[in-house]
């Protein structure tokens with residue numbers, strides 16, 4: 001099984017040599033950070049945040065707001081289905097980093113999948129997730 005460091009190294013090497021598909025290339029695009037706005041029900045972000053310069057759909061964005069202690073990883077499953085995960089490691093609380101459909105912890109190496117489930121310890125608990133409601137071109141991430 002390939003560890004995270006090997007995966008990143010091989011993926012970026014593949015991007016550099018141009019030997020991979022467009023799908024993998026899109027995962028090498030820079031991470032998109034989105035400043036959300038807070039409403040009484042949660043955090044609002046536009047679905048437009050998922051469009052890159054070529055109007056292709058991004059796999060995920062990182063939503064943040066000054067009032068939040070941690071950012072939120074928002075994963076796009078389809079036009080009508082999104083998943084939102086609190087980027088706080090369940091091991092000792094470090095902020096997670098996102099890469100494609102995985103999140104990883106720089107402190108001790110825990111990994112989580114795009115469902116927030118532990119893929120590799122030492123973390124034992126899954127990530128906190130939030131319901132996402134779609135209203136026209138706005139996502140409401142319910143924080144309560």
Ligand code: FES
Pocket residue numbers: 089090091092093094105106107108109110121122123
């Ligand atoms: S704080 Fe994340 S693995 Fe320890």
